[in-house]
Amino acid sequence: MQPRIRHRHLARALLLATLGLLPACAATPPSRTETTAIREIREEYFRSFPNGRFNDQIVRGRVVKGMSLFEVLASWGIPDARAVKVEDNRERWVYVLVEDNDLDWVRYDFIFRANELVEWEMTRNVASGPALEVPEHPVSTMQLPAWAVGNRGSGAPAR
Numbered sequence: 001m002q003p004r005i006r007h008r009h010l011a012r013a014l015l016l017a018t019l020g021l022l023p024a025c026a027a028t029p030p031s032r033t034e035t036t037a038i039r040e041i042r043e044e045y046f047r048s049f050p051n052g053r054f055n056d057q058i059v060r061g062r063v064v065k066g067m068s069l070f071e072v073l074a075s076w077g078i079p080d081a082r083a084v085k086v087e088d089n090r091e092r093w094v095y096v097l098v099e100d101n102d103l104d105w106v107r108y109d110f111i112f113r114a115n116e117l118v119e120w121e122m123t124r125n126v127a128s129g130p131a132l133e134v135p136e137h138p139v140s141t142m143q144l145p146a147w148a149v150g151n152r153g154s155g156a157p158a159r
Contacts, residue, residue, distance in 0.1 A: 031062045038077040045074035067117045089114050103127035
């Protein structure tokens, strides 16, 4: 087999193996390292909702479907960007996690309907290669986090 054809087959096999792993990654609840700001929000959340149904996940910094706006806020802190569609009661919160010593990053888009997290999308950018997905909404078109005053609804979890 010629080297060029061999490399093409190897690249194709590697791509298929990588794509096979993506659904497993997308189904795993994302988590985020606790910061001082997140710790303060969590303390306020636990004072308000000491018996919340997602408290175990919030303590671990995880996000799962069914969480309210306040529960995701307590788990991951203030988003990097936020978009609101008033007409269909939807919100999109964007968090971008940057790797420490390189230019790689992962973007999480959390989609809420009527104060409940219904799904999330993950986009990964690898500096040494192409991104695996193209984001649906560029961050530059979204509002930045001076949003707390204009929030529709309380964002409190459902009881």
